[in-house]
Amino acid sequence: MVPLDKLHxxxxxxxxxxxxxxxxxxxxFAQVSREYAExxxxxxxxxxxxxxxxxxAEAEAMLDDPEMRALAEEExxxxxxxxxxxxxxxxxxxxxxxxxxxxxxxxxxxxxxxGEEAALFAGDLLRMYQRYAEAKGWKFTILEESxxxxxxxxxxxxxxxxxxxxxxxxxxxxxxxxxxVPETESGGRIHTSAATVAVLPEAEEVDIxxxxxxxxxxxxxxxxxxxxxxxxxxxxxxxxxxxxxxVVTSSEKSQHQNRAIAMxxxxxxxxxxxxxRAAEERAADRKAQVGSGDRSERIRTYNFPQGRMTDHRxxxxxxxxxxxxQGDLDEVIDALIADHQATLLAEMET
Numbered sequence: 143m144v145p146l147d148k149l150h151x152x153x154x155x156x157x158x159x160x161x162x163x164x165x166x167x168x169x170x171f172a173q174v175s176r177e178y179a180e181x182x183x184x185x186x187x188x189x190x191x192x193x194x195x196x197x198x199a200e201a202e203a204m205l206d207d208p209e210m211r212a213l214a215e216e217e218x219x220x221x222x223x224x225x226x227x228x229x230x231x232x233x234x235x236x237x238x239x240x241x242x243x244x245x246x247x248x249x250x251x252x253x254x255x256x257g258e259e260a261a262l263f264a265g266d267l268l269r270m271y272q273r274y275a276e277a278k279g280w281k282f283t284i285l286e287e288s289x290x291x292x293x294x295x296x297x298x299x300x301x302x303x304x305x306x307x308x309x310x311x312x313x314x315x316x317x318x319x320x321x322x323v324p325e326t327e328s329g330g331r332i333h334t335s336a337a338t339v340a341v342l343p344e345a346e347e348v349d350i351x352x353x354x355x356x357x358x359x360x361x362x363x364x365x366x367x368x369x370x371x372x373x374x375x376x377x378x379x380x381x382x383x384x385x386x387x388x389v390v391t392s393s394e395k396s397q398h399q400n401r402a403i404a405m406x407x408x409x410x411x412x413x414x415x416x417x418x419r420a421a422e423e424r425a426a427d428r429k430a431q432v433g434s435g436d437r438s439e440r441i442r443t444y445n446f447p448q449g450r451m452t453d454h455r456x457x458x459x460x461x462x463x464x465x466x467x468q469g470d471l472d473e474v475i476d477a478l479i480a481d482h483q484a485t486l487l488a489e490m491e492t
Contacts, residue, residue: 148236149188156185176244187235191228197221237486242343242417243309248285248410249300249341254317256335259324261294263444264337266467267318268298271311273469280304285403286392292325299407301344311341313478316441323447332447336440344406345413352409358382361397379404383412456481 159178163171198221204214251267253260275282286299302311319336360380378393379400390407392400443452444463451466451474452459458477460466466474 149192149232152181152184152236153188156181180239180244184235187228187232191232194221194224194228198225233487234483237483240309240312242312243306245308246301246303246344247308247311247341248344248407249298249302249311249314249339251295251298251300251340252338253295254336254338256320256333258290258292258294259320259333260335260337261290261296262292262325263318263320263335264295264298265289265293266320267337267339268295268300270467270469270471271300271302271314274471275302275304275469277469278304278310280307285394285407301406308341308343310475310479312343313475313482314339315341319440319443321443321445321447340414342410342414343417345409350409350412350416352383352405352412356384357408358384359401381405381408383408386412386415388412453478 156178159174159181162174163178198218201214201218201221204210205218207214249271251264251271253264256263272282281303283301283303284298285301286297288296288298290296317336317338319334321332321334323330324333324335358381360382362378362380377397377400378391379397380389380391381401381404382389388408388411390404390411392403392407394400394403441453441455443454444467445452446463448461449463450459450461451463453474456477458474460473462470
């Protein structure tokens with residue numbers, strides 16, 4: 143049973159925020175707007191549930207009226223059939239939310255085991271996520287990219303902006319395994335290689351305080367595969383976070399821009415470390431987001447000869463790998479979200 147007193151509190155809070163925004167009395171407009179936007183779908187779900195309860199009560203009252211009894215008997219079964227569905231939808235809406243879900247994301251992709259084929263697969267994953275972002279109307283900006291001579295990816299760091307970015311992409315973090323005949327293989331043998339994906343919520347300066355004494359900033363000459371990647375001035379920036387040993391670099395044309403990009407990535411990594419630490423305190427057996435890149439630590443397998451993609455966390459297999467690699471990821475991400483929600487619901491009910 144959904145607790146009605148909790149629904150009342152949420153509705154009151156939503157109406158309070160709505161009033162503040164309508165009168166322009168909100169001092170922190172951005173924060174109030176964010177909370178209002180987060181509560182709105184919950185408030186709408188509550189309103190639908192309450193309306194259903196009112197309709198059921200009204201129909202049950204009509205049973206005592208001889209003239210309205212037939213109509214009530216016709217309406218009640220359909221109304222009561224909807225009640226469990228709306229209650230379940232409301233339970234899902236009331237689940238604890240990840241505070242980072244509404245944030246933009248920093249995505250990092252690196253090859254794991256498999257040499258050049260792993261680097262080529264990392265490039266395929268990059269293009270897959272670029273297409274997915276485009277289909278969602280998100281802005282996908284590459285912050286740092288280094289390529290191999292054959293066009294593979296040694297490392298790529300991207301910023302993704304849009305509605306619900308981290309909420310959907312956070313499930314992509316982990317080791318992705320590929321099974322296929324590499325372009326570099328002349329004998330037609332199937333190889334297995336891997337690439338790692340890390341998706342971090344973008345952090346703001348207020349989230350992570352980085353004292354100046356904790357970082358070392360070095361400038362260096364940018365280098366790359368040629369063309370636009372080559373820079374003749376010492377504009378590239380490398381920032382080392384001394385307490386953790388984290389190193390981030392940025393090699394765009396502007397040194398000032400590079401400092402801002404590198405600090406943004408550093409904040410995201412430190413913020414993610416804090417989130418990981420908090421999560422491990424809640425669940426000591428929680429595994430690290432990204433492993434070493436070894437095949438055995440996979441979350442997903444892309445089998446090209448069989449045209450299938452398997453997500454090992456939820457035992458989901460799709461036989462439409464071509465569409466997946468073109469960025470059609472909604473089915474697997476929706477399934478991962480549903481599985482996570484089911485886990486949270488089970489924890490709340492025990």
